[in-house]
Amino acid sequence: MLAFLSQNFLILMVALALLALGCLQAWQYHRRALGKLNQSYEKILNNMLDGFVVQKADGSIVGFNAAAHKILGLSEDELLGRSSIDPRWQASREDGSPFPGNEHPAMVTLATGQILRNVIMGISSGVGEKRWISINSVPLFDENVANPSHVVATFQDVTQSRRLAEDARQARERLELALKVGRIGIWEWNMLTGAVYRDEQIYAMHERTADSFPSNWLDVLHPDDRAHMEQQLQDCIQNGTVMDAMVRIMLPSGGIRHLRSIARIIFDNVHQTRVLTGVNWDATEQMEREERLQEAKTKAEEASRAKSDFLANMSHEIRTPLNGIFGMLSLLKESPLTQTQKEMIHTVESCSEGLLTVLNDVLDLSRIETQRLHMEHAPFDIQQSAQETVKLLMPQASQKDLPLLFTFDPSLPRIALGDAARFKQILLNLLSNAIKFTDQGDVQLVFGGESRDANHFEYRIEVKDTGIGISRENQHKLFQAFSQADSSISRRFGGTGLGLTISASLAELMGGRMEMESDLGKGSTFRLILPLATAQVTPLHRVPIEKPGPEFQVNTSRTILVVEDNKINQIVVTSLLQTMGFMDVDVAEDGLMALQQLELKNYDLIFMDMQMPGMDGLTATRRIRERVGCPPPMIVAMTANAFEDDRRRCFEAGMDEFMAKPFTKKDLARILQHLDQRKAS
Template identity: 40%
Template sequence: MLPRLVALVLLVSLILFAISFHFVAKQAEQLQQQSLEGLEQDLTFIVYDTTRQLADLAANDIIINSLVDLEQRNAYLPMFFRSLNLTQAKKVEFALFDFAGNQVIDKNWDVTLPASLDAKWRQQTLGSSNSYFSVSQYGVLISVPVLLSGVAEGALVMYVDSLQALLSPYPRLTNQVVTDANDVVLFSSQPSLIAPDTSFAEFNTRGYSLMSTSWRNLSLYSVKPTITAYREVAWISIVLVLMIVGLILITLHMLRVTGTLAENTLSALYSDIKGKLSGSEPSHSTSARIEAQELANIREAFDKLIWDLSEVSLSNEQFSNVLESMGDMLLVVDQNHHIILSNKRFDDFCAEQYDEKPAIVKFITRNFISKNRAELTHFSKETGTEKYICWTKTSLVDVNGNLRGTIFVGSDETEQRSLESHVQVLNHAMDEATVSIIISDIKRVGQPVMYVNSAFENLTGYSKNEIIGHNCRAMQGEDTDKHAIEKVRRAIANREPIEITLLNYKKNGEAFYNLLNLTPVKINGEVTHYIGFQQDVTQQRQTELYLQEAREKAEDSARLKSSFLASMSHEIRTPIHGISGVLQLLEVSELNSDQKHYLSLAKFSIQGLLHIVNDILDFSKIEAGQLQIEDAPFDIITSLENLQSQYAIMCQEKGLALHFHFNLQGCHTVKGDEVRFRQILSNLLGNAVKFTESGSIDVSFSVDRLADGKLQLSCSVSDTGIGIAPEKQDTIFDVFTQEDLSTTRKFGGTGLGLSISKQLCELMGGSIQLESEKGKGSSFTFNILLEEIDEALPILDTRAKEKTKKKGKKSKVLIVEDNEINQVIVKQQLTNHITLSAKSGIEALEALNKTKATFDIVLMDCQMPEMDGFEATKRIRNGEAGERYTSVPIVALTANAMKGDKERCEQAGMDDYLSKPFDAQDLVDKVEYWTSVRTSHNKD
């Protein structure tokens, strides 16, 4: 029986050992899996919880306002940033950037990020208004946008130089490793085994059990020595062997006891039988029963001991966990002030101090001789700042009521003290602010006011007690804009900011315009309050109304002035054209010498009158912003030579020497406004000739090439004339200004030439200056900007059209003109052609429809009764005069010369434009050119 019993015990032992080994391996695998899951949860918690906290900070009004309040943010942002502590890492760096990526403020920020990582977070957060995080060998970076109206106006960035610093404080079930895509170790729970910033591929995995998973772009590993599992199996094996030996011993003992019991039973049975046979009483033994009961009692006591030990072990573990998880510091000392117990928080605190732990304990106990609560100041060697710890003293008494020692609990009040100080500063700053500030609680019924500062009392006359707890509707009145009030209510209902001006009333009934800026305040993502800033803008509002009224009057005046000048220009140019036309007709007739002299005097007077009208119109155009500077190529040498030839004759008649000096650096073809350039130079040359009785006039030109590729043309006109007094030189370019009235009487002029020249120079990107000495002459210097163009490009010439005209051919011309004198003049100037006249647009349409002969060209006046030239032209182009005239050349003959007149003619469908008074030859050239163009088109 014994060998079979031994075999059975061995078989059961092997089965138990196999089952135990399986469960040990399974438990090791589960432990590694739990370790990986814990590591993944830690990473997720660090990234997303920190991102959420950063997002909450970015939504804080202090951060948002700092991106707007550029002047005051340095007063509170540094204190706010110093109070930030989002992770358990010892070195965390924060920075706030504005929308352009410029750093506004930081906390411990001395980071030099790689260009790719720096560009990535800026693109995601500042460019796309999204949160961004990166875990790499360069550290852990998390950025969130600071949103204003849904758009990133800045970014809040947190940086930790390594993942090792973030994950080190967390407890680990196994050795954990985190690597990046290049297999570089970013975190190792046992740096002595696997060092951070090394290649994990170089780690010899022989003798270790590995389990891995991926998280984002990282690889997570659980590394556990295989020997650990074997050690646990070995211990189990020893336990099993002991259990087997014990089982064998117990079995042998049971066999022995069973044998003894059986023997005793048989002996008792034999004795009983023998006694009965002999007639004596049998003796009963209870030793077996008593021995069995003792074994049962021993087993029961043993089980109870095991249970009690288990309970004590569990209680001690729970108690230790409670102590270590306490947010406060715990210190327990005996009656001799020796440490009995302390938690990790107190140990870490002692590590930050300069003194050793016994000295710190002595310092604490010395301050608690006669009190149970005190706030002590400690100096931290890590941060270099003082820490304020509130200590509480409690006696340690055993179960018998004996005093065993003292318990000290310390709470760190440093941050609370700093926060309270910060709040006091903010409250004081708000109360002393010169701007009225009001805060209302929109979560309560009626949205009552909960705070106003002193500036509000000064502005409205209401005291704090009169307004706090009530609504601001008392400041509204009958004249308060209801639509504006509705806008405010709608903005509050939608939890949106608003800035609006309301008519409010002070406590004494005085009305004032209130510039109200309401901003929502969020707590935990929910708008709970509104803060309002109020300003009295009554005077500003009245000024705006006054300026608006003045601007409207000025615009009306400018429109009337422009309309008056346009009307007067038309009315003056029409008779001037009549006089000029008659004089041109007289010029081609037979005249004696006296008549020719008189005719030249009349033409000179007409030219002077036209020059005055043109000066007034040019000045009006400049003043109204209607003068446009053309940008066309021209030959500067040709233009200057023409001016030289023109004024050489005038100088020769007065006996003056005229000298032109050129330094153009080979620039001939330029791009600019030739007409206005000639006008400026003509004004200066005309004044030089007019005010110089003897001597000479020197004109010099030079060209400088600027850095932007443009040309600066400088011109100086110097004379030996009467000069200008120093006290008059500052006003010589003003409107209607000459040196004195005698000059006006002697030489004539409007006083507009120099003013127009100055403004033309400025319109062309230049300026004009004067140097003069009374009685010795003057020197005017001006410069304008031009562009150099390729000499090979053709220059558009206003007379280029004449080259294609065909002379000698009589054309049929329809003259549409309501002024009879102008009709006669045009007919006489076109004696070589066949002409027919009409007095209005209606007569012109009738003539085109009823006349059998086809007209080659129409000369159209713009201002006519019944139907003007613009309407008549549109109807002709629309076919109301027949299909044969839809493309007939139409040339405008108009006395209008304001901005837009030429464009209006083109929009109406006219082909060309001739402003009155015009030269007879210009009219002939226009007619012959357009009739030749029409003839060539018909041939095609």
């Protein structure tokens, strides 16, 4: 029996040992499996982008993942054990007010067992910056315990998304403000569903509500605009083009409002029409402003025309008596005179020339302002033009014992394309001023420049003087019409103040500009920068004659008719012609009388005034050119109308030459010489 028990006990012990070994192996297996599971859970938690924390019933943190301390900006040691009610969080609500710790989602969940979702809270991170997080909190309960023992809180960093949302909100507010201030409304028409969206500005500019707005927008348009607008919309829809149209709408109050409507089609991925979207802009004020501007422009143009007409009439009325003065002076100078009488005549002649200069300056300014100044574009010798101008002013400089020096770089191109007369006018103005305002020293005309390319050269022409100079505060007045640097200068030196204004304008019309440098009491430098095309051809120069002489005899056998209504000018012209040897000179007082004279006698040459009572000179010239079977006479315009348009109208009517009043015997001889040359050729 003892042996039996002993044997069975041994078996039992072996069985128990085997059982214990199996249990141990099973426990070790489950432990390893649980460890792997925990590692998987930990790996999952640490790979989460959302923060994850576990908090005890007192709110202290006992567990967290890697994202938690990254979002919160705290190290593991700083995070472990920190409670939700810790003031270091500096928690705040979305409106900026403090977020009490006991109202923290985790604390509310621990207190109530409720699950909270998407609670927005601002906290101070570990690096001191404000972070915004969206928190979810879930309670954990122990078995048979009513209150949560732990809470799990997950959260996302929404700082960037809130910043973007805030930027979008501000942008939207700015856009809404801009649309409101600019009176711009937005609308959309879903062409698949027929749904129409209009913002508040659309309703406001139409003075309608959503309920009172017609279903078809075309119904609110002005009847005269509907067909055009419908066609615009159809083109936009069918062709995919942007519609941009002005349209009028009818207001419920009976008024009319101007809108600018811009729209385009938005397509889906397969280019099927989705939405016609557009904006309407209240352009009523713009249209009214444009109408006012157009009205003002019309009035300004009318005023400009009235000014131009006034100047033309003034020119005519002044030139006509001036012609009598110049003519009589020419006749007087050829009569026996004492020295005193000659000096008196010279004084009258000088004053008359001064008056004519003022008149020509005013007319030039008027032509420039009304864009009626014609600029020639022909080859001319720029060096010779300058030399002629200097020669013309030599007597003026000699009277003041001033050297007038001229320097022309021989490497500069001499032949340029431009208006030689206007170029000489600029030089004449600049040199005249320099001589006028210089008492000691000298006046210099210096030519320089640089080539732009093979066919263009930029001339830099300087007029330097050692005169009175101009102060800096007065230099800005120089190129203003009727202005001089100092009113005292006007009293001492005279002048209208138009010379520099006209010169600067002429330079601009020729594609150049004027510059100046000046020191008070030391002198001035006026610089003309003139880019001109250059040419290789030699320009033709018309050599003026001083008077008919042995080298050229005027054909005095011509029969001449003077058509002039002014009695004094009749006497002047006939007398001047007679002193030149023309004895067969008749007079007609207007165009009709001239035609009657031509029926009785053939004339070789007719001097024709433009403005006359009855039939004017232009009409008379056309009638003369229409005559058949009679030798055509040469016709010279002899008029006080000195505008370029007047010259053009004379030539268009059939005249051969143009002579502006006042003219001298020298001018008359020049015209007769030219006519003889033309007839001979």
